[in-house]
Amino acid sequence: MEETIILFLTVHNMTVAELADRYEVSHEELLNALSGRNKNMKHVIRRIAMDIKGGELK
Numbered sequence: 001m002e003e004t005i006i007l008f009l010t011v012h013n014m015t016v017a018e019l020a021d022r023y024e025v026s027h028e029e030l031l032n033a034l035s036g037r038n039k040n041m042k043h044v045i046r047r048i049a050m051d052i053k054g055g056e057l058k
Contacts, residue, residue: 001048
């Protein structure tokens, strides 16, 4: 899931802060979740990855 999000950010030239704003979480929390340091944010990671795979996030 984390890899999907990182690839999406790269392809769309988007920052973690921009993505965090869309999901109303802090960019520090999202960055920590993507790096595996914050397991409490797993639900947000899962939701973002599902939105990307489902084509809802562009």
